[in-house]
Amino acid sequence: MPPIKRTKFKLTPEQLLEMFYWLKLIRAFDERLSILVRQGKVRSGVYTGIGQEAIVVGTCFGLRRDDFVCPLHRDLGSFLMKGVEPRVMMSQMFAKTTGLSKGRDSALHSGDNQLGIFGNTSMLGANLPVAAGIALTFKMEKVDHVVVAYFGEGASNVGDFHEALNFAGVQQLPIIFVCENNQYAYSVPIEKSMAIDDVADRAHSYGFDGVAINGNDVLAVYQASLGAIGRARKGDGPTLIECKTYRWHGHSEHDKAFYRTDEELAMWKSRDPIPTFTTYLQSRHVLDAQKEKDVDARIASTIDEAVEFAMNAPEPDAQEAVTDLYA
Numbered sequence: 001m002p003p004i005k006r007t008k009f010k011l012t013p014e015q016l017l018e019m020f021y022w023l024k025l026i027r028a029f030d031e032r033l034s035i036l037v038r039q040g041k042v043r044s045g046v047y048t049g050i051g052q053e054a055i056v057v058g059t060c061f062g063l064r065r066d067d068f069v070c071p072l073h074r075d076l077g078s079f080l081m082k083g084v085e086p087r088v089m090m091s092q093m094f095a096k097t098t099g100l101s102k103g104r105d106s107a108l109h110s111g112d113n114q115l116g117i118f119g120n121t122s123m124l125g126a127n128l129p130v131a132a133g134i135a136l137t138f139k140m141e142k143v144d145h146v147v148v149a150y151f152g153e154g155a156s157n158v159g160d161f162h163e164a165l166n167f168a169g170v171q172q173l174p175i176i177f178v179c180e181n182n183q184y185a186y187s188v189p190i191e192k193s194m195a196i197d198d199v200a201d202r203a204h205s206y207g208f209d210g211v212a213i214n215g216n217d218v219l220a221v222y223q224a225s226l227g228a229i230g231r232a233r234k235g236d237g238p239t240l241i242e243c244k245t246y247r248w249h250g251h252s253e254h255d256k257a258f259y260r261t262d263e264e265l266a267m268w269k270s271r272d273p274i275p276t277f278t279t280y281l282q283s284r285h286v287l288d289a290q291k292e293k294d295v296d297a298r299i300a301s302t303i304d305e306a307v308e309f310a311m312n313a314p315e316p317d318a319q320e321a322v323t324d325l326y327a
């Protein structure tokens with residue numbers, strides 16, 4: 001199989017600033033959620049993606065509304081980038097009626113078909129055959145929409161992952177498998193669950209390309225995604241993009257992550273995707289101190305408004321617990 005060619009791209013200063021905005025908004029959203037959990041105000045399981053934001057931003061930036069994402073527990077940012085308003089997303093975390101699932105689920109199992117977001121279940125890897133099914137629908141309908149399906153390196157050891165990749169390869173489906181390799185599956189380090197270094201290599205067994213990239217470099221993720229999305233739209237089949245990254249918090253907010261060292265965390269924090277991109281934008285004269293202050297102020301007021309809205313929103317009525325459910 002010839003290696004995939006490097007994709008050329010050019011982003012305008014406005015687009016680069018938009019990427020910067022998304023990185024910071026998603027970080028701020030997760031950071032506020034973490035505080036709300038500690039304050040006892042949000043009681044659902046919260047799985048932050050702090051440190052991993054470049055993956056969601058780089059993969060979603062080139063998507064259209066009619067494309068689908070299949071997010072996992074750590075991909076709250078993809079909901080926002082696909083068009084869910086921050087106040088609706090915050091309501092979801094508070095399990096209020098104004099959230100996506102109207103208070104019937106407290107975390108990230110909800111979706112929105114109109115915005116192209118498929119609600120995931122708790123079974124890891126189980127979103128991948130479903131994502132392949134959505135991609136099969138697009139192929140059968142002869143439309144050029146694509147699916148972006150997220151999973152952790154832990155989930156890549158589950159049978160569903162292999163079935164989905166095999167089916168996608170055989171059918172040449174318009175799907176991009178995005179592995180968020182954050183080095184741990186709960187407390188299990190990657191070397192205790194896989195005998196190979198790169199999840200990306202698994203794609204080759206199923207007849208398509210897999211690439212391992214720096215998942216903390218938003219432009220690298222965007223570049224790899226743009227190429228994969230373009231090939232998928234043209235009917236050239238799937239791609240697996242493995243994004244090497246690290247989650248700064250524990251598996252969820254109740255996990256103190258004693259299984260890793262302070263030095264390891266500090267090393268990865270030095271690779272924080274946000275300052276790296278900030279420095280890049282400053283060196284290209286796209287960002288100055290005033291613009292950065294404006295972005296920060298906009299984000300702070302968006303998050304404050306979302307929390308205020310969610311906290312004041314009505315609680316669900318117990319009678320509504322089974323409406324909208326299939327029996």
Ligand SMILES: Cc1ncc(C[n+]2csc(CCOP(=O)(O)OP(=O)(O)O)c2C)c(N)n1
Pocket residue numbers: 074122123124125151152153154155156158180182184185186251
């Ligand atoms: C099939 C299955 N096995 C086990 C679990 C329990 N579990 C929930 S999250 C998690 C770790 C997931 O690790 P990974 O797939 O790498 O994603 P990450 O949380 O690191 O983003 C486990 C084992 C589950 N939800 N589903």
